Amino acid sequence: MSGLGFLSKHKALSVVGGTIATPIVGWIGISAVSHGVYHRSNMSTFSEAYFRLTGGRKKLADPIAFDNYLLERAEANEQSVSVPELLMFKTSVESIDIEGTETFLLNRRDRNDRAVIYLHGGNFLRRPTIYEWKFVDTIARKTRAEVFMPMYPLAPVHSHVDAHRSVEAVYRWVVNEYGARNVTLMGEGSGGGLATSFAQRLEHLGMDQPSHLILVSPWVDITLGNPLVDEYETNDPLLAAYGMRKAGVLWSRGTEDIDPLVSPINGNVRCLRNVMVFAGTRELLFPDAKLLYDRIAATGIHAEFHEGRGLNHSFPLYPTPEAAHAIEDIVSAVTED
Numbered sequence: 001m002s003g004l005g006f007l008s009k010h011k012a013l014s015v016v017g018g019t020i021a022t023p024i025v026g027w028i029g030i031s032a033v034s035h036g037v038y039h040r041s042n043m044s045t046f047s048e049a050y051f052r053l054t055g056g057r058k059k060l061a062d063p064i065a066f067d068n069y070l071l072e073r074a075e076a077n078e079q080s081v082s083v084p085e086l087l088m089f090k091t092s093v094e095s096i097d098i099e100g101t102e103t104f105l106l107n108r109r110d111r112n113d114r115a116v117i118y119l120h121g122g123n124f125l126r127r128p129t130i131y132e133w134k135f136v137d138t139i140a141r142k143t144r145a146e147v148f149m150p151m152y153p154l155a156p157v158h159s160h161v162d163a164h165r166s167v168e169a170v171y172r173w174v175v176n177e178y179g180a181r182n183v184t185l186m187g188e189g190s191g192g193g194l195a196t197s198f199a200q201r202l203e204h205l206g207m208d209q210p211s212h213l214i215l216v217s218p219w220v221d222i223t224l225g226n227p228l229v230d231e232y233e234t235n236d237p238l239l240a241a242y243g244m245r246k247a248g249v250l251w252s253r254g255t256e257d258i259d260p261l262v263s264p265i266n267g268n269v270r271c272l273r274n275v276m277v278f279a280g281t282r283e284l285l286f287p288d289a290k291l292l293y294d295r296i297a298a299t300g301i302h303a304e305f306h307e308g309r310g311l312n313h314s315f316p317l318y319p320t321p322e323a324a325h326a327i328e329d330i331v332s333a334v335t336e337d
Contacts, residue, residue, distance in 0.1 A: 034310075037310075038282075038309075038310035039309045039310045040309065040310035040311055040322065041320055041321045041322060043319065043320040043321060044310065044311055044312075044315070044318075044320045044321075044322055047312065047318050047319075047320060048237050048282070048312055051237040051238050051312065052237045056238065057236075057237060057238055057239065057240050059243065060123070060239060060240035060242065060243030060244060061240035061242055061243065063242070066242070066243040066246060069125070069243070070125070070156050073125045073126060073154070073155075073156065074156050074157055076126075076127075077125070077126070077127065077153075077154040077155075077157065077158075078157060080102065081095075081102060081104075081127055081151050083095075083104070083133070084130050084133055086130075087130055087133055087134060087137075089106070089133075089137050090137055090138075090141045091106050091107035091137055091140045091141050092106065092107060092108055093105070093106050093137075094108065098148075098150065098169055098170050098173045099166075099169035099170070099173065100166075100169070101150050101151065101152065101166045101169055101170055102150070102151045103148050103149065103150040103151065103170055104148070104149045104150075104151070105146060105147070105148055105149075106136055106137060106140040106146070106147040106149070107140035107141065107144070107145065107146050107147060108146060109144070109146060112144070112145065112146050113178065113182055114143065114144070114145035114146070114178065114182050114183075114184075114334065114335070115145055115146045115147070115148060115174050115177070115178045115182060115183050115184070116136075116139060116140070116143065116145050116146070116147045116148070116183070116184045116185075116186055116334060117147075117148045117149075117150070117167075117170060117171060117174055117183065117184070117185050117186065117210075118132075118136050118139075118147055118148070118149045118186045118187070118188075118191070119149075119150070119152065119167065119185075119186070119187035119188070119191030119192070119194050119195045120132050120149060120187075120188060120191045121187070121188040121189025121190050121191045121192070121216075121217075121219075121314065122154070122189065122190060122191075123189065123190050123219070123239075123243070123244055123247045124154055124155045124163075124190045124247050124248075124250070124251045125154060125155055125156070125247050126154070127151065127154075128149065129317075131314075131317040131318060132188065132317060134317075135188075135316070135317045135327075136149055138327060139186075139327070139330065139331070139334070142327065142331045143331050143334040143335050144335075145184075145334055145335075148170060148174055150166060150167065150170045152166040152167055152194070153166055155247055155250040155251050156250045159250070159251055159252070159253050159254060159255075160194075160197075160251055160252060160255065160261055160262050161254065161255075163194060164194075164197075164198060164201070164261065167194065167195075167198050168198070168201075168205065171183075171185070171198070171207070172207070175207065175208070175210075180207070180208035180209065180210055180211065181208075181211050182211065183210045183211060184210055184211055184212045184213075184214060184333070184334045185198070185199060185210040185212070185213050185214070186212075186213075186214040186215075186216070186330075187214075187215055187216070187218060188216040188217060188218075188314050188317065189216070189217050189218070189219055189285070189313070189314060190219045190251075192215040192216055192217060192218025192219060192220070193218050193219040193220045193222070193262075193263075193264060195213065195215065195218070196213070196215060196218060196220055196264035196267075196272075196292070197260055197261055197262065197263075197264035197267065199213050199271070199272055200260055200264055200267040200268055200269070200271060200272070201261075202271070203271050209271065209272065209273045210273075211273075211274060211336075212273075212274040212275075212276060212333045212334065212336075213272055213273070213274065213275045213276070214275075214276045214278075214330055214333060214334075215275070215276065215277045215278070215289070215292075216278045216314050216316055216317070217278060217279050217280065217283060217285050217289060217313050217314045217315075218277065218279075218285065218288075218289055218292065219244070219285055219288075220263065220264050220265040220288050220289065220292050221263045221265045221266075221288045222248035222251060222252050222257050222262045222263045223245065223248060223257050223258070223263065224241050224244060224245055224248070224284070224288075226287045226288050226291070228287035229241055229284050229287060229288075232281075232282075232283065232284045232285075232286050232287060233284040235282040235283075236282060236283050236284045236312070236313065237282075237312060238283070238312055238313045238314075239283060239284050239285065239313055240284075241284060248262070264292075265288055265291060265292050265295070269292070269295050269296045269299060269301070270299050270301070272296060272301060273301060273302070274301075274302050274303075274333070275293070275296050275301065275302070275303040275304070276303070276304045276306070276329070276330070276333055277289055277290075277292065277293045277303070277304070277305050277306065278306045278308065278315070278316055278326055279305075279306075279307065279308060280307075280308035280310075280311035280312050280313060280314075280315045281307060281308060281309055281310060281311065282310060282311060282312050283311075283312055283313035283314075284313075285313065290305065290307075293305040304329075306326060306329060308322060308326075316330070
């Protein structure tokens with residue numbers, strides 16, 4: 001082989017090698033940051049990058065964007081909800097009416113002795129995301145339980161008063177069908193706060209507690225008054241305190257913002273049972289979620305806190321290894337005898 005031919009071949013191999021090596025080096029770098037700095041999976045790092053790139057947080061952080069968002073939601077929230085067409089459900093999905101509340105029932109079965117009531121999140125301003133639809137579908141499939149997801153009234157048109165009335169009707173209906181010991185009450189974000197405040201009212205309503213109360217990144221202080229909130233907000237790619245506090249004012253109108261009806265962190269936790277809390281260390285709701293758990297655990301009630309180290313808001317909802325582990329913990333609780 002001539003010297004020129006050898007050099008050309010050598011150059012070509014170098015280009016190919018460099019092309020292959022670049023993504024490998026990049027992956028190693030991402031892995032080093034994910035595991036060494038944030039103590040999380042690469043998929044969770046990619047998820048956070050995606051959240052930041054899509055800029056969904058802006059509608060809660062920017063005053064003008066938030067005002068426009070409110071106008072949009074005022075109309076959209078009053079419309080009938082449609083099941084996402086692109087989502088391939090593994091269980092059956094149907095819309096039913098429970099005392100005037102449109103409720104989606106997943107996994108209806110002829111014989112079933114367990115039920116889950118899931119209260120979706122969205123800062124009391126939006127309907128469930130595709131991630132929540134996928135999450136409840138997974139829970140229904142893995143637990144073989146029937147899952148009820150009520151479309152409770154939302155701000156800015158409605159307040160907590162209408163939402164509590166709606167959730168009460170659905171809870172009564174489901175408990176009459178299954179018995180409280182076979183019902184799990186679950187909520188995400190603002191839905192987690194609503195689930196907590198409703199569970200605190202059950203004794204007053206003359207009803208039994210559910211078998212488990214499962215809270216995913218619950219918003220339990222409508223004021224976000226915890227001094228640690230601002231510190232945690234700096235790392236949160238999804239939530240912003242400005243818009244959430246504005247939404248909180250709308251949600252609590254007619255009631256003091258420290259009232260347990262809207263800020264259940266101030267309520268009676270001794271009445272609760274079998275509480276499971278999930279929260280990520282890179283979300284502004286982490287301090288209050290941990291504080292709620294600490295107050296419950298201090299009473300001697302069985303409670304679990306699942307800390308998502310280096311993870312974002314509602315991490316069990318997204319396609320990551322950490323979410324898979326969280327889902328298995330939730331499934332174990334729901335199917336527990």
